[in-house]
Amino acid sequence: MTLPYLTDDCIYYILQHLQNDRSTLFNCLLVNRFWCKSTIPLLYANPFINMIEKNYSIISTIILCFNRTEILRLKNQLGISQINDIDFDEEDYKPLFEYTKHLENYNYFIINSVICKWFVKYCSDLSISHNKICDDIIPIFHQSILRQSRNIKQLDLLLYLFYNENFKNFQVQNFTSNLTKLNSLSLNFHLIGTNYTKINEIEQEFLSNISNISLNLRKLTIKLPRTNRSLFQYVTSNNLINTSTMEKLCTIIQKQNKLKMFKITNCYTLLNNVLLSLEFQKYSLVQIEFINSDFSNVSLKSLNDFYNLESLTFEICKGLFLDQCEVLNLASFKLKGLTFKRNIWNIDVTSLMVKYLGASLQRLFVDNPTIPLINNISMYCLNLICLKIRINFHIDLSVLPFFKNLRSKILNISISYYYSNNINEFFINLANNIPFDIKKISIHLLNSNNFLRFKEFLDNCHNGFEVIYLNHMIELEFLKIVLNYIERSNNSLKILGIRELDKELNDEELKLLNQIKAKGVRIVDFNTFYNVYYI
Template structure:
C-alpha cells in the first residue's frame, strides 16, 4: 500500500534532515516529488557536507569537492565555458541540459572551501593529463636529464611557468563561478570569508549590481578581523543591516568591520575563534570591533567561544544569553584567565564546555547554580584540576536544572548521587557519564554502583546512555544490559586507551552483547569529544 504525504509536511520533514547527507541522498530516489523537494535542501549550502578539506589528503579522499566543481562548471554559460577552454581548462560541454539549475538553490557560500576545491580540481586535471600520456612524460624527463648533463637546466623556469599557469586558471575559474553564483542565486543568506589572495578578487566582484542585490539578503557572516578585508567589509556595510549571526577570527581591530557591526540591527548570535592573546577588557573597551560588540552584548542570545577562554570574563555582560558554548583545544592551561566569580545568567538554557587543557569544575558548578532554565549541559574533557568538586557539580544540577533533557558530565567519586540526580531531573533523555578514576581505582569495578543506581531509579524518559572510561564487573554489566534492552534504551560503552583499558574478557562480552542488539557500540576513543567534535562554523538556520 502506497503512502502519500502532504507536500508541505514532507518539505518540513526533509528540511529537518538538512545536515544528514546520506538520508537526503536516499530521498532523491523515492520518486520525482521527493527528488524535487530534496535537491534545493542538498544544494543550499553544499560545503557543510565535506567542510574539512586538508591540503595533504590522499588523492582518494577529495572526490566530493571535485564532483561539486565539475557540476558547477558544467552549468556555466557557453561563452564562459569557451573562455575557459581557450585558457587551457578542459571543461566538457554537455549536449543534454541538467535537470536542475543548482546555483539557483545556493544560500550559503564558503569562499575558502570554493577556492581550495578549485585548486584540487585543477591539479587533478593536470595529473590526469600526465597519466594519459606516460610516453610523453618519460620523454620529458629524459630531455630534462639531458639538459642537466649538458649544463642547460631550465627545469626551474618550466616549473615556475606551470605554477603560474595553474594559478591563473584557478583565479579565472574562481571569478567565473562567483559571478555565476551572484547572477543565479536569488539571495545568499550566509557567506564564509578567509583572508586569501583570492578574496581580493571577491572584493572587486561584490561591487557589481548583481552581487550587491544577491548579498543584500545576507543574515550570516563568518569573517576574519584582518586589514586585507577592509574593502570587502566596507562594501557589505553599505547594503547589509540584517546580519543576526557572525563568527570572527582574530582581533586586528579592522575599522571597516567595526563599521559593519555598528549598522547591524538584528545581531543575536556571536562566535569568537582564537582570540586569546589579548586582554578581554582591552578588547572590549578599545574603540573598534570589540567596543561595537560590547554595545550589542545585551542583544546576544547565543555565544560560542573556540580557543578563547579569556572571554569567560565578559560573560556577565551577556545578560540575555540563552546558549553558551566554549571549546578550547589548546594544550596549555587557561585557568589563570578564568574569573573567580561565575556570572548570573537567568535565561541560559544550553551550556557546553569542551576542554583539552585543565579546567575547574567549581566555576562551572557555580555558573549552573546561577541559572534556572537549563535543558542541556555538556561538560567534556578529562583533565579536571579539582575532581573533588564533581559532587558539587551533581548537587548544582539536581537542585537548579529540573527541566534538564541532555546531560554529559564527568564523575570522579566512587559513589556519586546519581539516584537523586535522576529523581530530581526526571526529563533527562540523554545521559553521558565520563569516569575520572583515581590511581587506586583503576583495577577495581568502582563503577558498578553507577549501573545499580540507574537500575534502581528506573528513569522513564532516559533513552540514550553513554558510559566512558568506566570499569564494570561482567556480572553487573550483563544484568544491566538485559534490563535496558527490555526498556529499549540505547547504550554505548567507550574508553580512552591512555587512561583506561578494559579487560579482554569484558570486551569479548561487549562483542557478544552488540551482536545480540543489547549494546549499540563499544570502542576506544583516542581523545575525548573535545578533540573529536567538528570546529565551529556558521550554518543557515
C-alpha cells in the same frame, strides 16, 4: 472532458518538498519547460554539499558559466593541458541557465574540496601540481562563483582568498550588493604573518560593505587568526589582526537587526570590545560560543543583560577567575544549555558558574568533574534533562558516590584519554552510583575493544534503563552480556545503541541479536545516535 491539471503553485510546492531528493529532481527536469525552470533553482541552491556521492560534475557546469576573462585565466594556468569534454575555444557557447546565480549556500572549504576531487577524478592525466591547483586555479572558480551568485543566504568565507592575485580586480561592491538576503555569515581570517602590516584593500572594502548591506544576520561566526603554537599556548599581542579589521567586525555585530547566534574563535585580546558590541544584540541573542579565547581582564557584566540567552559555550578558554564570575549572580537570562570543554582555568570557576546559571538548565556539558562541581550540579540544576561528562587523562573514583544525588534524566559519559589501571573499578562504581531516575545512558570509551569493561557496568547498574548506548561492536560475548541485562531488568530496555551494525554476523551472533530484538529492543547505530540526547 477537460483533464485535471496542477496549478503552477502546486507544482512549485511539490518540487520544494523534493528539494533534498536530488535524483528525483533531476528527473523533474525532463517533464517540461516549466518544471525544468522551476527545478533548477532548487538543484543549484546548495549543489556542493547535496551532491550525489562522488559525482563532481557540478565543476564542469561552473566552468561553462565562466566569462571570457575567467576562461582566459584558466587556459593560461592550464598551459597546453586541456580538460576533457570542455571546449575552451567555443567562445559563443552559453549555458541554458545561469546556474550559479541560484547558489544560496557558499562554503569556501566545501567548494575547495569538491574542486580538488574533481581535478583528481577527471584531470588526473594533467601535469599540474596540487599547489598550483590550490594557489592559481581554484581562486578563479571562487571569483567566478562570487561574481555570479545573487541569492546567497549562508556565506562561509576564508578572507585569505582576497589576498590572491586573481582578486586584484575583483569588484567587491558588485558582489556584496547581492548579499542583502544573507542570514548566516562565517568569516575565517588567516594569519598572514606577524610582520604583515599592510591593510588588504579588498578585505577591508568587503567588511565595510557587509556592515552596511547585510543587516539581517541571524548567525555570525568569526574565526580570528591563530598562531602555529600549541593548542594550549596563547599570545597576548594584538598583531594577529589589524585594528581596523577588528573595528569593522564590531560594527557588523552592532548593526544587525536581530542577531540570534554568535560564535568567536581565537580572540586573545579585545574580547571586551566584542562583548560591548554584543550588547547591541542583548534582546535577540539566543546562543553565544567562545572558543579558544582569553578572558583575562574581561568583564562578564554585559552578559547579565542578554535577556533571551538560552545557550552559552566556553571551549579551550583561559583567564577567567572567580571574582569575574560573581556578577553572573544577577544574570537576567535563563539558560537551557551550558557547555564547558577543555578550559584552562580553575574548576571552581566552572562550579561557581553552574551555581549561578544552573536553575533553568536542561543540558550541561562538563569536563573532569570534582566533588564540589557534582554537588553544585545536584543542588542547583534541578531541571536538568541531560548531563554530559567527559573524562580526560585521570579517573577520580572519589567523585562517583556523589553521582547518587544527580537529578538529570539522561547521562552521557565520554572517556577520551585515560592513564589509569582502575578503569574496571570505575565502571563498577559508576554503575553502583547512578540514580534510578536516570533512564537513558550513553557511554563512549575511546578504543573500546574489551567487552569486559561494559560487562562490569551492566552487571552492577540498576534495572530501569530504557535506553543504553555503548560504543562497542557486535560480538558474541558482548551480546550475551546485553541479553543477560535485558532478562534481569524484566525487559525495561527499549533502545540499544552499538557499533558496526553492518558487520557480517555468524550464526550464533545472529541468533543472539534476534533474541534481543524479540525482547522488544530496537537496535540502532551508536555513531549515528551517540549525541541524540544532547542537542
